[in-house]
């Protein structure tokens with residue numbers, strides 16, 4: 001775009017001067033110098049006036065309204081006015097401005113001047129303003145560059161006030177690219193001069209011909225130098241020479257415009273081919289073509305390209321609309337699918353909720369019946385317990401069993417036991433009684449072949465009564481060696497089968513307690529004592545002295 005934009009810059013002043021030279025009417029050196037001085041003064045006054053308006057007459061007290069070169073230089077030398085103006089246009093551009101107030105009213109030193117100016121130049125360069133050297137504010141510096149910079153700042157400020165849209169470019173700072181030069185004005189002497197002027201190397205720079213005189217610029221003040229130049233050229237001409245001179249000038253201008261438009265058309269075509277956005281080029285091209293009535297053919301070419309471009313744009317926008325429509329349709333379809341999915345999910349959720357509610361109700365009923373059954377179970381258990389203990393009572397709270405010990409190895413096997421019949425035993429005693437027999441009744445009589453298990457089986461029900469809160473006492477009675485220890489504890493080399501009543505009763509007790517642990521909690525304690533010769537001894541004392 002920068003390349004294209006540069007093509008629209010046409011220096012009419014250069015063309016006019018060329019025409020003047022051809023007619024041998026070149027301005028005299030004196031006139032030119034005078035004009036340049038006048039122009040420089042006008043630009044300086046414009047810059048000074050704008051600075052005073054921007055920073056205020058009070059703040060800009062060092063700057064007269066129409067200053068001389070020296071006054072202008074001295075007024076701006078400390079950099080305060082420049083920094084203030086830049087900060088007004090672009091707030092915060094210069095962060096630090098050293099003023100006389102900031103150094104306790106003392107006069108600013110040359111270094112402090114330099115700091116302000118340097119800060120201004122750095123900020124101006126960032127914005128893209130045409131800069132000057134700090135030395136230009138010293139004696140012998142280039143005053144015109146300072147003026148140019150201030151006017152660029154003014155232009156920048158105006159651009160910002162108008163909204164600041166688009167890319168700001170100061171005409172005086174434009175430097176056409178190499179490609180732009182070759183495309184536009186290969187063999188045109190006036191245009192080369194125009195370019196050199198834009199680069200600030202031509203003698204016209206000081207007079208203001210540094211790009212501000214472009215035909216496509218709407219600012220009337222910028223075309224003033226061109227008008228003045230034409231007036232200066234025509235002022236010393238005889239009336240009969242003027243038409244010829246004008247005709248020659250116009251012819252030259254027409255040539256230049258033709259060349260310019262040709263290059264421009266080529267560039268537009270290239271831009272279209274590359275697919276770049278060249279709307280701006282087209283609009284400018286149209287303006288230029290309409291301004292030159294002799295170029296009907298060019299105008300047609302440009303119009304064709306412009307309409308072609310419009311058509312392309314229309315087609316592109318149509319494609320975009322079509323694509324957007326298809327995307328919209330796709331999204332609508334997705335939305336419908338999502339809605340259907342949502343409905344299905346919602347129905348599923350409702351079904352699950354209903355099922356969950358039903359299950360919960362069933363569970364509640366089960367729980368209730370279980371609680372009911374549990375309370376019934378406890379009642380039944382209690383009843384069962386009572387009945388059980390009643391049975392034990394009916395069986396007899398005191399039960400007496402008789403166990404016959406077998407003969408030990410080596411003993412004479414002549415038994416005195418006559419007959420054993422369940423609870424009755426007959427003992428043969430020849431010396432006592434008529435027939436030498438005596439009968440005894442017990443709850444049960446265990447013969448010599450009875451096992452430990454059979455003996456315990458009859459005692460076992462009493463263990464449950466212990467856990468139901470009844471007191472139970474089991475003891476063995478008999479003469480020495482009759483088998484009391486064997487029955488209650490077991491033999492010396494004891495096995496599971498030969499365990500006596502004590503071990504089996506305790507085992508049974510722990511088993512029952514384990515079974516009922518969900519319902520009852522039992523505390524079980526053991527005490528072991530010996531009563532011998534009416535002496536009671538604690539057998540579980542481990543200090544060696546069995547306490548009485």
Ligand SMILES: Nc1ncnc2c1ncn2[C@@H]1O[C@H](COP(=O)(O)OP(=O)(O)OP(=O)(O)O)[C@@H](O)[C@H]1O
Pocket residue numbers: 404405406408448478479480481482483484485486487491
């Ligand atoms: N039913 C039995 N079967 C086999 N052997 C037995 C039986 N009863 C007792 N004995 C044996 O008889 C012997 C004496 O038994 P035990 O020591 O139990 O008698 P005790 O009544 O405890 O004697 P003490 O009053 O002197 O302690 C032991 O050797 C024992 O093993």
